Structures are given as C-alpha cells and as structure tokens.
Amino acid sequence: MYLMYGIRVLLSFVILPTIISINHVEQTLSFVICNVFLIGxxxxxIIYAVIITIPxxxxxxxxxxxxxxxxxKKEQGYR
Structure with missing residues (x-):
C-alpha cells in the first residue's frame, strides 16, 4: 500500500515534471529544472534519513x- 503511494508520489513530483521540462522548455532552462527535480x-x-537515524x-x-x-552486575555477582 505505502509502496504504491510512494511510487505515485515519485512519478508525480519527480519523473513527470522532468519529462515535461525536457520536452517543452528551452535547453538551458530544461537542464536547470531537471537538476532541481532530480537532485532536490x-x-x-538524505536529510530525512539523517533525521530518522539520530533517534x-x-x-x-x-x-x-x-x-x-x-x-x-552479573559478573560482579559471580565473584
């Protein structure tokens, strides 16, 4: 269930905007937008993983x- 939701979110917020920006935007702007959508x-x-691992x-x-x-305490009790 959560995996499907995650895949939907990934598709809607990362992959689709990247494809749209590659095909319908100027080349230099497309490069910047792709980097934002893929590296962002x-x-x-990474930040989320660090926040989770600290606790x-x-x-x-x-x-x-x-x-x-x-x-x-066990070892001291045996002596």
Whole structure:
C-alpha cells in the first residue's frame, strides 16, 4: 500500500515534471529544472534519513549501555 503511494508520489513530483521540462522548455532552462527535480528529492531524502537515524542510534546506544551494565552486575555477582 505505502509502496504504491510512494511510487505515485515519485512519478508525480519527480519523473513527470522532468519529462515535461525536457520536452517543452528551452535547453538551458530544461537542464536547470531537471537538476532541481532530480537532485532536490535526493537531498531531501538524505536529510530525512539523517533525521530518522539520530533517534535510532540514541536508542541503540542506551540499550547497549543497559546491557553492559547488566553484564557487569552479573559478573560482579559471580565473584
């Protein structure tokens, strides 16, 4: 479901405007528009990926710290 929605969004906001600009606009302007439509979403995707990974890394670090604490307590209990 979400994949189909993503493909529709990709087609409507990236591919179709790029094709239209290639065929119906002056060459130099077409080049600029194509770069905006193709590189723009790439940059937005990179920013989005960074925003998502920061909280995930925090949670992973916290889990590792808790696990390490438990392991240390277990080892101290055995001695």
């Amino acid at each position: 979403p790439l940059i937005i995707g 995930i890394e925090k949670v992973e670090k916290e889990q590792l710290a808790k696990e390490l604490e438990r392991q240390i």
